[in-house]
Amino acid sequence: MKKTVLEVKNLFKSYDGKRNVLENISLEFKEGELVSVIGSSGAGKSTFLRCLNKMITPSSGDILFNDESLMKAGKKDIKKIRAKIGMIFQHYNIVKQLTTIENVLHGKLGQMSSLKGLLGLYTESDKKEAFELLKELGLKGHEYKKCGNLSGGQKQRVGIARALIQNPNLILCDEPIASLDPQSAKVIMDILKDITEKKGITCIANLHQVDVAMKYSDRVIGLKNGKILFNGPPSKLTKEIIHEIYGAKNGELIVDETDSLDTSNKVVA
Ligand SMILES: Nc1ncnc2c1ncn2[C@@H]1O[C@H](COP(=O)(O)OP(=O)(O)O)[C@@H](O)[C@H]1O
Ligand SMILES: [Mg+2]
Structure with missing residues (x-):
């Protein structure tokens, strides 16, 4: 187990x-899921994802990370917990003026004293790890490029490296591929899948694209008006349930412009 x-x-x-906005959500997430x-x-x-590392304070209920309550945790404890939770964003949240390697090393800040962090006093082993991660993610040769000059897919890979250098147990991804072209999106999803399988890190990703969610996930959670409508493997996610999650009127899906509602099980490309 x-x-x-x-x-x-x-x-x-x-x-x-x-x-x-969230109503009586109870869920469990396992290692490597x-x-x-x-x-x-x-x-x-987004509200749900941000509650999971207490970037947003829940109104009630509790969240246990490795059996430790986030609601009971003090400021110092929260800092320690957050150091073990990586986060990946739709717009990457990188510092454009800084180099790739500097952006990756930012992931170490949560584990350093404020002074050391401020002075950028990273250890040699931190730097070695950053280089290694960039190589793993196909960014060898881009270490000293300004991040602003990278493509969207490359920026997101920097975001992933920055999360991985934290040595996290959990990575939260808020729309990680929403700003990417299909090919770059596929690269990012392949990496996330690989991370969960090979490193045993748990990934929770908010996704607009149902087809992507179904192709890559071990489990899909369907939210509607802050309530859980579905929680199960992709194989159990029927068209009817998808219609229910996204809201159907006279049999027609109500689509908002950012939603991709392609429910076929094909690869993104
Ligand atoms: N900071 C906030 N203050 C007030 N309402 C918010 C805030 N953030 C989100 N909301 C509202 O909460 C609801 C859920 O938003 P959000 O979590 O962003 O949903 P999603 O990520 O699924 O689009 C929406 O009605 C939104 O308007
Ligand atoms: Mg959102």
């Missing part, structure tokens, strides 16, 4: 104290 890395218990979130969260815009995917 694989270890539970993250447990979400009766999670509620309301921004205004009136409407629940690749789980995608799907749902239309406004379903609560």
